[in-house]
Amino acid sequence: MNFFTEYIDEMKSKGLYRQNQVYQPISASHVAIDGREYLMLASNNYLGLTHNDKVKAAAIEAIERYGTGAGGARLTTGTHPLYEALERDIAVFKGTEAAVAFNTGYMANLGIISAVMGKEDVIFSDELNHASIIDGGRLSGATRVIFPHSDMAKLEELIKNTPCKGKRMIVVDGVFSMDGDIAPLDKIVKIAKEYQAMIMVDDAHATGVLGRGRGTAAHFGVEDEVTIQMGTLSKALGAEGAYVAGKKELIDFLINKARSYIFSTALAPATIAAAHAALKEVMNSSALVERLAENGQFMRDELMKYGVNVNQAETPIIPIIVGSAQKATSIANTLNEQGIILSAIRPPTVPVGESRLRLTVSAAHDKKELAKAAKKIAKALQDEGME
Numbered sequence: 001m002n003f004f005t006e007y008i009d010e011m012k013s014k015g016l017y018r019q020n021q022v023y024q025p026i027s028a029s030h031v032a033i034d035g036r037e038y039l040m041l042a043s044n045n046y047l048g049l050t051h052n053d054k055v056k057a058a059a060i061e062a063i064e065r066y067g068t069g070a071g072g073a074r075l076t077t078g079t080h081p082l083y084e085a086l087e088r089d090i091a092v093f094k095g096t097e098a099a100v101a102f103n104t105g106y107m108a109n110l111g112i113i114s115a116v117m118g119k120e121d122v123i124f125s126d127e128l129n130h131a132s133i134i135d136g137g138r139l140s141g142a143t144r145v146i147f148p149h150s151d152m153a154k155l156e157e158l159i160k161n162t163p164c165k166g167k168r169m170i171v172v173d174g175v176f177s178m179d180g181d182i183a184p185l186d187k188i189v190k191i192a193k194e195y196q197a198m199i200m201v202d203d204a205h206a207t208g209v210l211g212r213g214r215g216t217a218a219h220f221g222v223e224d225e226v227t228i229q230m231g232t233l234s235k236a237l238g239a240e241g242a243y244v245a246g247k248k249e250l251i252d253f254l255i256n257k258a259r260s261y262i263f264s265t266a267l268a269p270a271t272i273a274a275a276h277a278a279l280k281e282v283m284n285s286s287a288l289v290e291r292l293a294e295n296g297q298f299m300r301d302e303l304m305k306y307g308v309n310v311n312q313a314e315t316p317i318i319p320i321i322v323g324s325a326q327k328a329t330s331i332a333n334t335l336n337e338q339g340i341i342l343s344a345i346r347p348p349t350v351p352v353g354e355s356r357l358r359l360t361v362s363a364a365h366d367k368k369e370l371a372k373a374a375k376k377i378a379k380a381l382q383d384e385g386m387e
């Protein structure tokens, strides 16, 4: 048993210990802990759709009509008609021939990359890509070449100089989850064309956010150049699960080869119905996506008013780098006492010395509350000797 406690003690001594905290969601922007209300600035519920009346009604209706669970994997127990409708609309939304849903983004990345890439192949992966992309690459057995974050000159140099007998893939987060910046997909397309590499983009944080909600490829107008567009149903779409959109042959291939798709019970009907209702909200009106962008800029402007250094991406993710894990935890705790929840992001999620506060803005946030929170965040940073 020492093995377990030694690890935990080490994590505690480094300020890296993690613990589940019980938060009771009370709206799309607030949670309660022990009866006290907190402003939530740590959620990926970017459009506030978790609490949208139509989305909730769709989930409730699906339970009433179809029960609670899928009962088995899609290829053995049968594909639910709700899936068909969802996948058809994802393809319409993304402007692709077809789409297929996975149970989570993590499973999608694991399944896609390990199915598409193999021993003879080379994956070129941004150093800040999500853990699920890293793990998918490991599982694939392909050679993995990590390029410095969004460094296109280095990417090109590495592609040029890395021998490859099989396929090449360049894979990036569309919006980087811990930094909130956007992958330069337009430039990646040029490099990919020159070296016959396929592109995979993970739109977990770009779906419902960039390109009128359609993702990073739409943001840059390069939809036809990206072979694999993956995204999640769990963040801006307020449900659970993931999708892959692309050509019919890609989708057919994944259904036949992606092990995380084949060997796992399908999503529950309520989840599929909620994701579809949320998608329709984004397809039918750009209002929420626009409000999200407005709130993101508003929060950045407020923080900058107090001299806080923030990124300037058109995304809802605002990292504030503080350095040590202890400092990040201490500032997050101080803000917590003042009724604000934001994340202290520490190694191994980010490199040592780059611990940060990560705050995320939602379309559901009220500007007055964001302004008050910005003032408190700036004060907490100052009190810790940060500017």
Ligand SMILES: Cc1ncc(COP(=O)(O)O)c(C=O)c1O
Pocket: 104, 105, 106, 107, 109, 130, 132, 173, 177, 202, 204, 205, 232, 233, 234, 241, 242
């Ligand atoms: C970039 C990125 N990809 C994939 C995932 C995994 O998605 P899911 O939470 O649906 O498993 C996440 C976050 O969780 C993410 O940030």
